[in-house]
Amino acid sequence: MTGVLSGKDLAAAIRAEAKRACEGALVTPRLAVVVATDDESSAWYVRSIAAAAARTGLDCQVVDLGAGASPEEVEATLAGLSAEESVHGLMLQTPLPKGARLEELARAIDPVKDVDGANPLSLGLLAAGLPAFAPATAEAVMALLDHHGVELPGKTVTVVGRSNVVGKPLAHLLLARDATVTVAHSRTADLAAVTRTADVVVAAAGRPGLITAAHLRPGAVVIDVGTNATEDGGLVGDVADVSGVAGAVTPVPGGVGPVTTALLLAHTVEASRA
Numbered sequence: 554m555t556g557v558l559s560g561k562d563l564a565a566a567i568r569a570e571a572k573r574a575c576e577g578a579l580v581t582p583r584l585a586v587v588v589a590t591d592d593e594s595s596a597w598y599v600r601s602i603a604a605a606a607a608r609t610g611l612d613c614q615v616v617d618l619g620a621g622a623s624p625e626e627v628e629a630t631l632a633g634l635s636a637e638e639s640v641h642g643l644m645l646q647t648p649l650p651k652g653a654r655l656e657e658l659a660r661a662i663d664p665v666k667d668v669d670g671a672n673p674l675s676l677g678l679l680a681a682g683l684p685a686f687a688p689a690t691a692e693a694v695m696a697l698l699d700h701h702g703v704e705l706p707g708k709t710v711t712v713v714g715r716s717n718v719v720g721k722p723l724a725h726l727l728l729a730r731d732a733t734v735t736v737a738h739s740r741t742a743d744l745a746a747v748t749r750t751a752d753v754v755v756a757a758a759g760r761p762g763l764i765t766a767a768h769l770r771p772g773a774v775v776i777d778v779g780t781n782a783t784e785d786g787g788l789v790g791d792v793a794d795v796s797g798v799a800g801a802v803t804p805v806p807g808g809v810g811p812v813t814t815a816l817l818l819a820h821t822v823e824a825s826r827a
């Protein structure tokens with residue numbers, strides 16, 4: 554029997570707590586989202602952040618520079634918003650214009666406002682076990698594991714994917730919780746051999762159907778971070794059908810995604826109180 558690790562109730566609980574905090578706040582928390590792409594899934598995410606912010610009681614300011622924006626323009630916009638007293642949280646959407654790198658541009662995000670953990674300083678602080686915002690997606694994985702009672706100390710966890718926004722920060726968060734962590738990636742020689750040793754597999758490679766039943770030890774917990782758009786406008790994860798072999802798996806949609814959005818708001822509330 555393979556269980557389903559839904560993120561919906563958890564996301565609702567996180568938003569409810571953020572809402573209570575907003576109601577008691579002297580200043581309304583404000584999140585600024587900078588967009589420099591015409592990517593459809595990014596646009597969907599921005600709309601869903603704005604809608605969730607409105608329902609929760611935060612201000613959301615979307616600054617759309619268009620897909621043609623230069624890296625210099627994006628950087629100057631981030632620097633300006635970082636200096637803006639009314640802005641508590643600041644994130645830069647990906648994908649970015651050609652030639653631009655998130656880790657480079659996000660250096661212009663003040664670390665105290667870096668609610669999606671994109672500034673490399675935030676990643677360094679996180680790695681050192683010092684207070685910093687983790688990328689909302691990486692933290693959503695931890696929150697889902699905790700919410701569903703998955704034990705981590707001494708467990709083997711394989712993270713598939715080594716991005717600066719998911720794989721790397723997540724490896725540090727898991728290490729801080731005493732898991733034994735392996736990070737696999739596109740150049741890993743025998744992926745199935747590495748994932749089969751794991752009690753928990755986190756799929757964060759951005760490749761639909763990459764993880765199959767053959768990649769899993771029976772009973773393994775599987776967290777699917779993939780949000781891959783299909784041609785017919787649907788959404789699929791990085792995990793194929795693993796029912797019958799996995800102990801439990803997060804659904805897509807309805808798993809990591811809604812928790813990610815909720816945590817971004819929670820981080821902004823936290824930043825507004827600092």
Ligand SMILES: Nc1nc(=O)c2c([nH]1)NC[C@@H]1CN(c3ccc(C(=O)N[C@@H](CCC(=O)O)C(=O)O)cc3)C=[N+]21
Nearest residue numbers: 594595598645646647648780788806807808810811813
């Ligand atoms: N700097 C940055 N950080 C990000 O975290 C980031 C980004 N840029 N650019 C775009 C992608 C995309 N992304 C999603 C988040 C939630 C859902 C989500 O909640 N999806 C719903 C369903 C959506 C549907 O049904 O179409 C779900 O999984 O239940 C999807 C996609 C974050 N991203």
